[in-house]
Amino acid sequence: METEGRAADRAGGVLGERTGRVLLTLVVPTRNEAENVTGLVDGLRESLTGIEYRVVFVDDSTDGTPGVIRDLAEQDGRVVLVHREGAEREGGLSTAVTTGMDLFSGNSEFTCVMDADMQHPPDKVREMLEVARSGEADVVVASRYARGGSYEGLSGRTRRAVSVGSKYLAQLVFKEARKTSDPMTGFFLVRNEAISGIQFRPTGFKVLLEILVCAPELRVAEVPFGFQARNAGVSKASLRQGVEYLTHILSLFWYVPSAGRFWKFALVGASGVVVNSAVLITLAEVFDAHKVIAWMFAVGLSILSNFLLNNAFTWRDVRHSSRIHFLLRGALAYPVAVMGIGANFAVFYPLLKYVSAEFPFYVVFNFLGILAATAVNFVLSSRLVFKPSLPRNLDPNAPPKQVIEEMRRELKADRVVLVSMQDHSPLDGDSHALTAADRGVIRLVTDTSQPTLTVTGPRRLPQARTNARWTNSLAVPVLQNNTTVGVVYATRRSTEPFTEEDLHWLTAYTSTASPLFE
The missing domain is CATH 3.30.450.40 (GAF domain)
Structure with missing residues (x-):
């Protein structure tokens, strides 16, 4: 990796203005944006008058973009080029952003991430910075979907539909994504101290989603902006990026314990249905047990399997303080499950009795009862069974x-x-x-x-x-x-x-x- 600022500076260090602490670092990933970077630098210079800032271009280009950025760096010491070669480019835009943040965010209070294609207007950066400096938020999102914003710059109906669909998918799976109307934007500003010590591993190009999910305590504000048409060059959107986005969603869901917790709970519940059915059929058909006795064993074992899986998967980040605590949690799972069954019946039976017992109504009512039971079970499990134990502090006066x-x-x-x-x-x-x-x-x-x-x-x-x-x-x-x-x-x-x-x-x-x- 080569890091450059002024023409005289080459690989092996960052010199001059780049080592000093500034208020704002702008991280701009670039790939073949030679026609756009000059306009971006000029726009930022005009917008950020009186503000100490640094523009870091993390470049994966195969055209003349690095040369243009070097010329800009000779004219303005606030411009820095990080040019990546070969294997360093793996991960594309996401690793370009995290590379820039890792290298330079330690020397600034805020970091702003934006594209180089002029679809993200430079004059919005000052507004975002003012919101962040007011102390109202740790992350300021430039949103295309907030009131006053627009996504007219997205070319074609298909791309607009994909953008909207991707947004709603993220918000459906992750409650953290609902903090903003545009969790898929590539234009945001973050207070560096708020994400210090967190190791991000984004896949694809949705870095903001990674930050929101991995740091759920962050306060988020947003400012509307009009997503503009590309100034020059070719869009990097592709089917491969769509696959990477879905991979990123799956990675966050699987590896971040708190991410998509309700859906993890629902998956465990589905596995409980399988356990319940297998035990019921086995006892009733193979061992000729009484149906009620078989049902009781099936319910008991499915509740136990759900508890063990929820403990190992859904709430694996909620530590039990002792073996006794673990056993008490397991015992509490049974009355909670019974209350879920009660919620199911409370929805199913009145609808069945007072609306209709005909097909397909009773099937629909059964499904509504399952939804009610799942919601009640999840809420009670969160607040009772897997309630985080209070962190125990040591006695500072102890030997x-x-x-x-x-x-x-x-x-x-x-x-x-x-x-x-x-x-x-x-x-x-x-x-x-x-x-x-x-x-x-x-x-x-x-x-x-x-x-x-x-x-x-x-x-x-x-x-x-x-x-x-x-x-x-x-x-x-x-x-x-x-x-x-x-x-x-x-x-x-x-x-x-x-x-x-x-x-x-x-x-x-x-x-x-x-x-x-x-």
């Missing part, structure tokens, strides 16, 4: 050995070390307990002030019928007045590696640990 033992027991860790930043040594004084690799992880956490999870596997593939043991570590900084005063470092060698839930627990647990390092 370090007691704190260490509590963390070691909770994490099932082989060892836990409290490292003071005053002398970079463990509080117990045993500096030999830390290897060079341990110190490297601790140094990384100290430099970034961000928690980290590392998992190192075996040097070769395990033999058949054996379980590989993994070397795991968790490292969490302890902050006092935004300064790292210590690091909590835990390691475990086990067939079960640490998880992100372990990292979240340790981060919450150590939030009051600064007195230990005084």
